[in-house]
Amino acid sequence: xxxxxxxxxxxxxGDLESRRKIVKFAVVKNTEGTHVETAELxxxxxxxxxxxxxxxxxxxxxxxxxxDAQDVVQEAxxxxxxxxGGFRGSNGRPWLLTIVRNTxxxxxxxxxxxxxxxxxxxxxxASAPELASPATILEHAENAELIKNAMNxxxxxxxxxLTLRHQEDLSYQDIGDILKIPTGTxxxxxxxxxxKLKECLLSNISQEK
Amino acid sequence: xxxxxxxxxDPVISQRVEQHLRECGECEQAYEAEAAMAHAxxxxxxxxxxxxxxxxxxxxxxxxxxxxxxxxxAVEGAPLSVERPETTRRGASFAMPxxxxxxxxxxxxxxxxxxxxxxxxxxxxSDQFLATQLIASHVRSLMADHLTDVASSxxxxxxxxxxxxxxxxxxxxxLAKDGFPLIGGRLDYLDNHAAAALVYQRRKxxxxxxxxxxxxxxxxxxxxxxxQGYHLLHWSDxxxxxxxxxxxxxxxxxxxxQLFEQQTTRR
Numbered sequence: 001x002x003x004x005x006x007x008x009x010x011x012x013x014g015d016l017e018s019r020r021k022i023v024k025f026a027v028v029k030n031t032e033g034t035h036v037e038t039a040e041l042x043x044x045x046x047x048x049x050x051x052x053x054x055x056x057x058x059x060x061x062x063x064x065x066x067x068d069a070q071d072v073v074q075e076a077x078x079x080x081x082x083x084x085g086g087f088r089g090s091n092g093r094p095w096l097l098t099i100v101r102n103t104x105x106x107x108x109x110x111x112x113x114x115x116x117x118x119x120x121x122x123x124x125x126a127s128a129p130e131l132a133s134p135a136t137i138l139e140h141a142e143n144a145e146l147i148k149n150a151m152n153x154x155x156x157x158x159x160x161x162l163t164l165r166h167q168e169d170l171s172y173q174d175i176g177d178i179l180k181i182p183t184g185t186x187x188x189x190x191x192x193x194x195x196k197l198k199e200c201l202l203s204n205i206s207q208e209k
Numbered sequence: 210x211x212x213x214x215x216x217x218x219d220p221v222i223s224q225r226v227e228q229h230l231r232e233c234g235e236c237e238q239a240y241e242a243e244a245a246m247a248h249a250x251x252x253x254x255x256x257x258x259x260x261x262x263x264x265x266x267x268x269x270x271x272x273x274x275x276x277x278x279x280x281x282x283a284v285e286g287a288p289l290s291v292e293r294p295e296t297t298r299r300g301a302s303f304a305m306p307x308x309x310x311x312x313x314x315x316x317x318x319x320x321x322x323x324x325x326x327x328x329x330x331x332x333x334x335s336d337q338f339l340a341t342q343l344i345a346s347h348v349r350s351l352m353a354d355h356l357t358d359v360a361s362s363x364x365x366x367x368x369x370x371x372x373x374x375x376x377x378x379x380x381x382x383x384l385a386k387d388g389f390p391l392i393g394g395r396l397d398y399l400d401n402h403a404a405a406a407l408v409y410q411r412r413k414x415x416x417x418x419x420x421x422x423x424x425x426x427x428x429x430x431x432x433x434x435x436x437q438g439y440h441l442l443h444w445s446d447x448x449x450x451x452x453x454x455x456x457x458x459x460x461x462x463x464x465x466x467q468l469f470e471q472q473t474t475r476r
Contacts (some may be wrong), residue, residue, distance in 0.1 A: 035413065037275050045271070049264065056259035070263050077267045078274060135241055141249040150256055165215060166250035172217050191211045194246045201249075 024036045046147055048077065050095045054168055055100045061163045062104035068111075076103040094174040099180060101160060108156060137198065140205055150200040158193035165190055210236070214243050319349045339400050339452075340434045340441055346397055347417045347439065350406070356415065357393030357408050367394040370447040371405045379405040379420040379449065382472040389416065389465050409465065416455040416465060423450045435459065442466050446473060 055076060060069040076099045080087075087095055140146055153157060157179075164175050172186045179186070212218050213226040230237045269336050350356050359370040368381040383391045388411065395406040397419060404421040423445050434441040440462050442453045451469070455462055 041271060041275060045268065051265075052264055052267070053256075053357045054257045056263065060257035066260075069257070070260065070266075073259065073263060074267050074270055078270055081271055081274070134272055137245040137249070141245050142253055144255060146252050147249045147254045151250070162250050166247050167254070169251075172212075172215070187212055187215075187217075190215070194211075194243060197250070198242070198246050201246075 003037055039085070041081070044081050047087075047092045048080060048084075048096055051096050054093055057167060058097055058100050058160065058163055059104050061102070061151070061159045063107055064152055068107060072103045072107055073100060076100040077142065079103065084158065091174070093168070094170065094178050097164070097168070098178045105156070136205065141202065146201065146204060150197055150204055153200045154193065154196055157189065158196055161186070161190050162193050210240060210243065214240070214247060225252045267323060304426070315349050315352050318352055321346050340436065343417075343419060343441055343452050343454050344397050344436065344439050346399060346406070346419070347415075350395065350408070350417055351415060356395070358395045359392040362391050362393075364391060367391065367407070370394060371396075375403055375405055377405075377406075377422045377449075382469060384409065384465070384468050384472065387464075387468050388412075389468065411455070411457045411461055412458045414455060416453055416457060416462065418469070419452040419454070420449050423448060433459070444470065446470070 016128065052073070055073050056069060059076070060066065063069050063072055076096070080099045082095055083099075089095060151162065154162070158201040161179065164170050164178065170178075172183045175190075176183045176186045181189070210226065213223055216223075218226065228238055255440045329412065359367055361367050361370075362383065362385065364381045364383045368379070369382065372378050374396055381391070382395070385391065387432075390408045392408040392410050392415070397406045398402045399419060399421070402421050402424075407418040407420065408419065409416040432443050434443070439454060439456050440459045442451075442462050442465075444451050444466060451466075453462055453466055453469075455465075
């Protein structure tokens with residue numbers, strides 16, 4: 001530092017007054033800008049970091065691996081911060097989850113690891129063992145591995161609606177907002193998702209035997 | 210029935226469904242199967258909690274987008290984790306140009322300021338030159354988004370951080386209750402030795418307090434220097450030499466000095 005200053009000293013000119021004013025202006029402007037940004041970052045983190053687990057859980061179910069889920073969540077938080085100015089609501093979780101979901105789909109589409117049209121697949125072979133007794137299900141309902149595998153066999157739109165409803169405990173209204181579908185569709189898709197999950201579960205159980 | 214299961218019905222309809230389930234065995238059985246599924250998802254299926262390093266990673270990236278970090282990182286312990294090279298690289302790739310640009314801009318501006326200040330300050334001797342360095346460092350800290358290396362209002366965070374990086378243990382006190390909240394700490398190099406810079410806030414203004422171990426040459430400088438709207442206060446407690454630099458009024462700065470002295474002599 002000392003060397004730089006000494007070297008600059010030899011460049012001394014008579015036009016110092018005007019230059020100094022310019023410099024002063026730059027300093028003040030930058031300081032205030034930093035201050036505002038810091039305050040915004042603080043309020044963003046206060047509003048959104050509490051939902052980190054919810055964000056990660058949704059991403060983890062959608063992209064189905066740890067590494068991608070972490071990338072998605074990080075990317076989603078950066079996107080969220082950029083549009084945080086437009087967020088006016090008091091309910092940050094659905095807002096954040098919308099962004100997490102969109103980011104997850106961007107990744108899924110890019111990787112093409114998942115055929116997003118598998119949704120329609122269920123109609124074609126929906127005639128699996130249908131007469132599931134509650135007893136059979138209850139018997140296996142505590143088997144985490146079994147439930148997890150069955151969930152992961154579902155299409156992304158079933159996975160997300162099940163986790164939003166049953167793990168995040170969000171209302172039909174909030175889910176509709178996140179998925180951009182009417183409440184009626186939320187209800188019917190949820191019913192189909194549970195039916196499909198039950199089907200996968202039972203088919204896995206019968207295969208195990 | 211699904212809406213009933215999901216608790217999304219209004220109480221009247223909900224009661225009617227309940228009534229029906231009690232009377233109709235077939236529906237009740239179907240309902241129990243559905244409820245079992247719901248229970249399996251909410252209770253048995255894993256709820257994936259975010260790994261703790263993800264939180265730090267996010268906080269670090271957010272600061273990078275604001276250009277608030279340097280290569281040292283403002284979020285203490287932000288893991289530039291070895292096992293996650295992709296994210297680290299992704300974060301760094303857009304942040305590095307910012308940091309370097311900011312650094313370059315800071316050097317250029319500091320040089321211009323230096324050039325304007327130097328002719329007036331240098332003649333009387335090295336004390337004035339030190340004052341110039343102090344002001345330049347203060348201004349630089351505000352310009353380059355590099356106010357702090359460790360951002361914390363907790364003196365018990367800032368002090369260990371500085372102690373670990375310097376070969377002396379600078380006193381750190383929080384004066385928040387007196388209107389001078391501690392913002393963080395920074396490393397600096399002034400007058401040919403490493404210095405601790407503590408950053409305090411006074412309303413919208415910042416105070417840089419530079420601290421280094423007293424050497425034989427210190428203490429000769431005048432206790433107060435005012436230049437170009439900046440005030441510099443200088444004192445020493447035998448072990449350390451202190452320089453407080455700020456654009457707050459001299460009364461506030463003197464008040465700050467006295468509060469700091471009281472706190473440090475008490476311990």
